[in-house]
Amino acid sequence: MTGTVASDADGSIDRNALEARGAKGAGALIALGVRPDDVVATILRNDLAHLEVMRATALAGAVLCQLNWHGAAREVEDILTDCDARAVIVHRDLVDPLAQALKGRTVIAVTPGRAMRAAYGVSPEAAAARPDLGEWAALRDAAAPFAGNELMRPILRYTSGSTGRPKGIRRATAGLTKDSAETRRRIAVEMMRMRPGGRFLTAAPLYHSAPSSLTTMAMATPETSVHILPRFDAEGFLRAATETRATHIYLVPTMMSRMLKLPDEVKARYDLSAVEFCLSTGSPFPHDLKTAMIDWWGPVFWESYGASEIGFMTMVSSAEALARPGTAGRVQMGGSILILDAEGNALPPGAVGDIHVRVEAYGDFAYSNDPEGRKEAERRGHVSVGDMGWLDEEGYLFISDRKKDMIISGGANIFPAEIEGALIEAPFIADAAVFGAPDVEFGERIVAAIQPAAGWSPDRAEVLAWLDGRLARMKHPRVIEFHDALPREDSGKIFKARLRAPYWRDAGRNI
Numbered sequence: 001m002t003g004t005v006a007s008d009a010d011g012s013i014d015r016n017a018l019e020a021r022g023a024k025g026a027g028a029l030i031a032l033g034v035r036p037d038d039v040v041a042t043i044l045r046n047d048l049a050h051l052e053v054m055r056a057t058a059l060a061g062a063v064l065c066q067l068n069w070h071g072a073a074r075e076v077e078d079i080l081t082d083c084d085a086r087a088v089i090v091h092r093d094l095v096d097p098l099a100q101a102l103k104g105r106t107v108i109a110v111t112p113g114r115a116m117r118a119a120y121g122v123s124p125e126a127a128a129a130r131p132d133l134g135e136w137a138a139l140r141d142a143a144a145p146f147a148g149n150e151l152m153r154p155i156l157r158y159t160s161g162s163t164g165r166p167k168g169i170r171r172a173t174a175g176l177t178k179d180s181a182e183t184r185r186r187i188a189v190e191m192m193r194m195r196p197g198g199r200f201l202t203a204a205p206l207y208h209s210a211p212s213s214l215t216t217m218a219m220a221t222p223e224t225s226v227h228i229l230p231r232f233d234a235e236g237f238l239r240a241a242t243e244t245r246a247t248h249i250y251l252v253p254t255m256m257s258r259m260l261k262l263p264d265e266v267k268a269r270y271d272l273s274a275v276e277f278c279l280s281t282g283s284p285f286p287h288d289l290k291t292a293m294i295d296w297w298g299p300v301f302w303e304s305y306g307a308s309e310i311g312f313m314t315m316v317s318s319a320e321a322l323a324r325p326g327t328a329g330r331v332q333m334g335g336s337i338l339i340l341d342a343e344g345n346a347l348p349p350g351a352v353g354d355i356h357v358r359v360e361a362y363g364d365f366a367y368s369n370d371p372e373g374r375k376e377a378e379r380r381g382h383v384s385v386g387d388m389g390w391l392d393e394e395g396y397l398f399i400s401d402r403k404k405d406m407i408i409s410g411g412a413n414i415f416p417a418e419i420e421g422a423l424i425e426a427p428f429i430a431d432a433a434v435f436g437a438p439d440v441e442f443g444e445r446i447v448a449a450i451q452p453a454a455g456w457s458p459d460r461a462e463v464l465a466w467l468d469g470r471l472a473r474m475k476h477p478r479v480i481e482f483h484d485a486l487p488r489e490d491s492g493k494i495f496k497a498r499l500r501a502p503y504w505r506d507a508g509r510n511i
Helices: 015-031 048-059 073-083 096-102 114-120 136-142 180-190 209-220 234-244 253-260 287-297 318-323 371-377 416-424 460-467 496-504
Strands: 005-008 011-014 039-043 063-066 087-091 107-110 157-159 167-171 199-202 225-228 248-250 277-280 301-307 311-316 327-331 336-340 353-358 365-367 382-391 397-402 407-409 412-414 429-439 443-452 479-482
Touching: 005 015, 005 048, 011 015, 015 048, 015 136, 039 048, 039 073, 048 063, 048 136, 048 209, 048 225, 073 096, 073 157, 073 167, 087 096, 107 136, 180 209, 199 209, 199 234, 209 225, 209 248, 209 301, 209 311, 225 234, 234 253, 253 287, 287 301, 287 318, 301 318, 301 327, 318 327, 336 382, 365 371, 371 382, 407 429, 407 443, 412 416, 416 429, 416 443, 416 460, 429 496, 443 496, 460 479
Parallel strands: 005 225, 039 063, 039 087, 087 107, 199 225, 199 248, 248 277, 277 301, 443 479
Antiparallel strands: 005 011, 157 167, 167 365, 301 311, 311 327, 327 397, 336 353, 353 382, 382 397, 407 412, 429 443
């Protein structure tokens, strides 16, 4: 790996040095009692320590579970309990807000660096909090490097699930071999066009499935540099892409929209000519936005339709997207797509039905606390993640609607059932329904329709105050509307489509 580096906003190290730190980190984890197939949970933002922990966990043969650091204590506690994390590695300023969730667990702290403190407004006092907790860097440096040859396990992902409960997505294997690293190397080359000498850059949070997967793919590709930023800033990202001469980039549409809004004279300062491949996932990539980015950077943009359960399923290039506006591309890695009706019959090209996908390269999966959920999602050996769409004659997929009651905002999956559950617990709320509405910047915004309890005067601020500490801020409704009564069927099921329709009527899209 000579000549290649790993970097964050505070500095860089040679990839060989990162690998050495990973080996010592693996030794530190093993000394703490972590064994093969144990879960190591992280609650970290983007920095070099996060990359070190990813490597250390892999080298130790443990299973990495990256948690959203925005999560409220109750959410974090539910996940840590479900996965039975052997150790939790967390940025030091986040420990006290999550104290209840971390109680009784082995906790290792990471002191946030200068750039991260500036990016997130972390005070010196918060950055130095809890001196009683061991520091990752000190434990790592004091450990003997682990010289074993444990196979790398797949990462454990969590989704809130349609019921609102967190569900861990566990894989029995990683596909072609039992070593997840081999699968990632193959996907990196075949799908992501990664190559020796490439330079990967992202500012997306590593607790999200796609940026984490792409980062591990880059780290599994020989002679590839990896650059991560603590958070996204439109001009700052352009500056980093120019300075690192990034060849491979991960962005979501929200980030692209913010960069396009920069003044022309600002955009002109930066050289993006080294970029060969820029991938977007997670939320719909509007055709006008994609066209504007292609006009600016050239035909380097690719979009993937995927899910944590199945992985990257389809890919579409800039040329294909321009030729077939709205397509999510064709299935990859030797996979297959079936469009099925309600009875499980295959539908012909052009007919809309449930999208079912099989991509064997990623391996099979099961939900940690929902054994029936995996069975219910499968038809004819293919799995559905709740979307509807159609295939054209040449096998290009078009997504029509979301069958699941899920909101995708800024690339994050948000499940209304979880928010509704928190709202209904409020003594001043009689009924609640949550759904997504179109949003130019984030793809969708969260709308809560609330029926006040008798005697309560509707107060938006009181609703948001109730959710504070119960749900991460990103799950708080941006629009709150009050109704005398919510429309429900005789069976009790809410007519959510009636509430949703006015917001989407003139949007020109359904998701």
